[in-house]
Amino acid sequence: MANWEYQHIGNPIYSVQNHLEQMNEAVSARPDVIITELESPGMVSGFQRALEKGITVVIADQVLGAEAEKLGLGSISQDPEALGQLNGLQAAHWAERISGKNEGVILIGNGNPGSALIDAVQTSTEAGVVAYNQEHDTHFTTESFADSAFDDIATSISKYSYHMEQKGDDLVALVGLGGASGIAIWKTLRENDVTPGKQIAAGSTDIFPDQQTGIEEGYLQWGIDQGFLVMGFLSAAAAWLQLEQGYPAWRIGSSAQLITRENVAEARSRTDLWIERARELGLIAS
Numbered sequence: 001m002a003n004w005e006y007q008h009i010g011n012p013i014y015s016v017q018n019h020l021e022q023m024n025e026a027v028s029a030r031p032d033v034i035i036t037e038l039e040s041p042g043m044v045s046g047f048q049r050a051l052e053k054g055i056t057v058v059i060a061d062q063v064l065g066a067e068a069e070k071l072g073l074g075s076i077s078q079d080p081e082a083l084g085q086l087n088g089l090q091a092a093h094w095a096e097r098i099s100g101k102n103e104g105v106i107l108i109g110n111g112n113p114g115s116a117l118i119d120a121v122q123t124s125t126e127a128g129v130v131a132y133n134q135e136h137d138t139h140f141t142t143e144s145f146a147d148s149a150f151d152d153i154a155t156s157i158s159k160y161s162y163h164m165e166q167k168g169d170d171l172v173a174l175v176g177l178g179g180a181s182g183i184a185i186w187k188t189l190r191e192n193d194v195t196p197g198k199q200i201a202a203g204s205t206d207i208f209p210d211q212q213t214g215i216e217e218g219y220l221q222w223g224i225d226q227g228f229l230v231m232g233f234l235s236a237a238a239a240w241l242q243l244e245q246g247y248p249a250w251r252i253g254s255s256a257q258l259i260t261r262e263n264v265a266e267a268r269s270r271t272d273l274w275i276e277r278a279r280e281l282g283l284i285a286s
Contacts (some may be wrong), residue, residue, distance in 0.1 A: 002240050007031075014112055014150055016042040026052055033239040035232075037062040038075070039115045047071055056243045060235040061228070062117035074249025076235045079228050080120035083256050087121065087175065087205050088128020090258070092140050094201035094221040097171040103139040103174030106194075107163055109147030109156070109181045119203060121177045140172065148277060149180040158183035161192060164200075178202030179211055182223060186214030197221070198273050208258050209275075215264045223259040225267055229274045230254070 009026060010178055018036050018096040019037070023046030026034050035042075039062035051071065059075035063129040068075050091106050106129055112118040126142045133140055145163065152243070164171060176182040182204030194200055196218030201283050203222035204211065214220035231254055241247040258268050278284045 001243075002236070003235075012151070013114075016040045016114070019043060019215075020046050023047070024049065026050075026196060027055065030055070031057070032056060032243060033236075035060050035235045038064055038065070038068055038073075039117055042274065047073070056236045056239050058135060058239045058242075058249070059120075060231055062115065066117055072136055074238055074251050075194060076238060076250075076252050078117065078253065079165055079253050079256070081124045083205055083224060083226065084121040084124025084177075085128040085131070086256055086258060087177070087203070088125040088130075088142075089132050090128075090203055090222045091131045091173045091175045091201065092132035092138060093134075094203065096136065097247075098197065098199070098221070099202045101172060102137070104141075106140050106169045106173040106175060107160075107167065107168050107171060108142055108144040108157070108159065109179065109185070110144055110176045111147055111149035111156070111176070111178045111181045111184075113146045118177050125175060125181075126179065126209050130149045142186075147176070147181055147184060149176065149184040150178065153180065153184050153187065156181070157188045157191065160184060160188040164188070171200060175200040175202070176187075176206075179204065179206030179208035182206060182211040182214065182220060183208060185211060186210065186217075186219045189219045190217075194219070207271075209268075209271055210270050212259075212264055212271065214260065215261055216268075217246040218261070221260065223264075223267075225257040225259050226254045227257075229271070234259065238245075239272045283285075 016170045027050045033056045035058045063075040110286040129142050132226045174185045185202050202220050204223045207223040207225040211223045236249050279286050
């Protein structure tokens with residue numbers, strides 16, 4: 001729409017060091033705009049270099065509010081507290097509904113430990129379970145582990161399978177803190193021949209296409225659409241407004257829409273529109 005050129009760079013193995021290296025590489029290329037996450041204080045030096053070079057920077061998805069404010073930067077980002085609270089409430093609700101129990105272990109997989117936002121989502125997910133217990137006189141407990149889903153789905157499936165075997169009948173729910181974890185959970189349940197919607201409740205934040213399939217098949221009971229695709233659009237629009245029109249940085253928080261089997265078709269329809277547009281632009285294979 002703005003007739004800009006776009007390039008994505010990234011490292012499939014997450015670490016603050018890897019992200020900072022990518023940020024510095026982007027700064028060296030001297031683009032007009034950089035859009036990326038500010039998920040750790042360790043990233044601040046990269047943002048400072050970009051600003052010193054006169055590059056317009058917009059933070060997308062993960063943001064440390066205090067650091068962004070110091071840098072004078074806008075963000076198009078999630079609300080980890082609200083997101084996690086909703087995730088935890090859903091985990092406990094579906095655990096009670098599917099297991100028929102009022103106690104048991106809710107296992108939470110963290111695909112990106114050390115990320116300030118993901119860790120905040122974990123804490124608020126745990127708080128959501130506690131809130132459900134208090135309101136419904138249930139006694140669910142939570143356990144968290146690094147599930148490796150952001151790095152390697154196969155490894156993540158092995159980890160979830162191990163924990164399922166170890167917990168046995170005490171396990172009432174598998175919960176992810178990101179779309180990759182949700183996908184790993186869906187594939188784990190399928191590979192372990194768990195009857196969809198029986199025995200173990202399951203769901204995660206985000207609503208990637210494979211998560212949508214997991215909900216449609218009944219293995220996952222919920223996802224949470226934070227509008228990542230819209231985040232990308234709004235981040236570019238915010239950058240255009242700053243660079244071309246001289247507007248100050250905006251701070252926008254994404255809404256979190258609960259997705260279940262009842263409305264997953266709506267999420268699928270929206271996703272398909274974006275995927276078709278991405279194919280037209282040559283961003284993904286036809």
